[in-house]
Amino acid sequence: MITEHARSIVVLDDWENGLRDGVDWQAIRAVADVTVHNVALRGAALEAALARADCVVLLRDRTPVDADLLRKLPRLRHIVFTGTRNKTLDAAAAQKAGILVSHTEWGPSKASTCEMTWSLILAATRRLPQLMLTPARNVWRDPKVTAFLPGVLHGQRLGLIGLGQIGQRVAAVGRALGMEVQAWSPNMTPDRAREHGARSVDLDELLSSSHVVSLHLVPAAGTRRLLNRERLALMQPDSLLVNTSRAELVDTDALVEALRAGRPGFGAFDVFDDEPLPDGHPLLGLPNVLLTPHYGFLSRQVYAEFARGVQRNLQAWLDGVDVPNTLAQAA
Numbered sequence: 001m002i003t004e005h006a007r008s009i010v011v012l013d014d015w016e017n018g019l020r021d022g023v024d025w026q027a028i029r030a031v032a033d034v035t036v037h038n039v040a041l042r043g044a045a046l047e048a049a050l051a052r053a054d055c056v057v058l059l060r061d062r063t064p065v066d067a068d069l070l071r072k073l074p075r076l077r078h079i080v081f082t083g084t085r086n087k088t089l090d091a092a093a094a095q096k097a098g099i100l101v102s103h104t105e106w107g108p109s110k111a112s113t114c115e116m117t118w119s120l121i122l123a124a125t126r127r128l129p130q131l132m133l134t135p136a137r138n139v140w141r142d143p144k145v146t147a148f149l150p151g152v153l154h155g156q157r158l159g160l161i162g163l164g165q166i167g168q169r170v171a172a173v174g175r176a177l178g179m180e181v182q183a184w185s186p187n188m189t190p191d192r193a194r195e196h197g198a199r200s201v202d203l204d205e206l207l208s209s210s211h212v213v214s215l216h217l218v219p220a221a222g223t224r225r226l227l228n229r230e231r232l233a234l235m236q237p238d239s240l241l242v243n244t245s246r247a248e249l250v251d252t253d254a255l256v257e258a259l260r261a262g263r264p265g266f267g268a269f270d271v272f273d274d275e276p277l278p279d280g281h282p283l284l285g286l287p288n289v290l291l292t293p294h295y296g297f298l299s300r301q302v303y304a305e306f307a308r309g310v311q312r313n314l315q316a317w318l319d320g321v322d323v324p325n326t327l328a329q330a331a
Contacts (some may be wrong), residue, residue, distance in 0.1 A: 056309025
């Protein structure tokens with residue numbers, strides 16, 4: 001039986017209920033009070049949910065945890081985040097406060113993100129959402145849709161901003177479809193691009209000459225808001241911009257203006273500055289976008305790895321033994 005002094009574990013942002021259903025909570029609940037939240041909490045609601053938490057489990061970086069919030073959580077002694085990187089957790093502030101920070105492994109998230117990227121490219125190219133037949137909309141030929149005739153990707157240029165592990169996978173699919181692949185990143189070299197079947201070009205050339213532009217960079221000081229008003233204006237009226245990486249790479253206000261102006265002609269986005277995407281967001285009102293709710297990294301296999309890691313780390317912490325995948329203490 002849990003006593004009033006039992007440790008309290010709070011799981012945040014389990015929107016898909018993957019941790020609720022994937023972790024075997026029985027042994028953990030025998031010695032700890034566990035609360036799983038499957039909606040986004042912010043402000044006073046978040047502080048209230050965490051007020052008595054000894055341990056917090058973060059689903060990736062969906063909820064920012066900064067030094068100010070940490071100061072309001074004097075009981076907190078352990079943070080577990082899923083994946084191997086969390087850009088919205090101030091890990092240094094947590095460690096300074098004596099809070100242990102650990103994480104899980106990833107699972108096949110890079111393969112999942114590649115597949116999501118190509119799902120968006122193909123769906124946007126073919127306008128699949130508008131073409132879908134449903135019981136409520138069994139329209140075989142809608143003049144508003146069929147007036148648009150899609151082109152084929154074969155022979156077109158695929159521009160990749162970033163050629164890391166995900167970008168390399170996306171490039172391989174592009175080559176299989178007969179696309180010419182070109183790439184740019186801050187540290188790109190001709191030899192590195194050539195190694196992955198791509199041609200190294202400067203960013204302006206990539207934007208102005210690619211039929212499809214896909215983002216695959218980790219944001220850094222030099223790449224935040226990389227695609228600004230001037231660079232977006234370089235894109236062609238028939239081009240497609242895809243982002244399954246990070247919203248910080250694009251100036252959202254400039255992006256809305258660019259899409260309204262038709263350069264690029266279409267956008268397909270899985271990541272946003274504010275998530276969940278709030279009602280009334282200007283992107284929701286545009287006719288030339290395909291928007292999905294940050295599903296790129298999600299798969300059964302990824303969530304299974306998250307659940308295994310969360311269960312392992314929590315059990316070790318509760319048992320008083322070394323917790324796996326603990327972040328090194330900042331020097």
